[in-house]
Amino acid sequence: MIAHLLLRVYWLQHGNYPDTLHALKLDELIIDPFSGKELVYKREGERYRLYSVGQDGKDDGGRLPQPGEYPEEGDTLPRDLFLTGRGWR
Secondary structure: OHHHHHHHHHHHHHOOOOOOHHHHOOHHHHEOOOOOOEOEEEEEOOEEEEEEOOOOOOOOOOOOOOOOOOOOOOOOOOOOEOEEOOEEO
């Protein structure tokens, strides 16, 4: 949530989003607790995608699952976690 808020502040100050999360000076706050690596951040034109790989540790692209796509049989671990208008997915 902090990264999302600081990305918004950055956009208001600079008129665009940064190329990397390092511009936000968040240090350890950009570390994904599931992977131990940086959160996934991708600029997409005038927007961005920011997400965690989730408890399964696999990068599924930070997108909403399509109907019937998840969960796989026997798969109970959450997929990528990202913030939407309706909360964390």
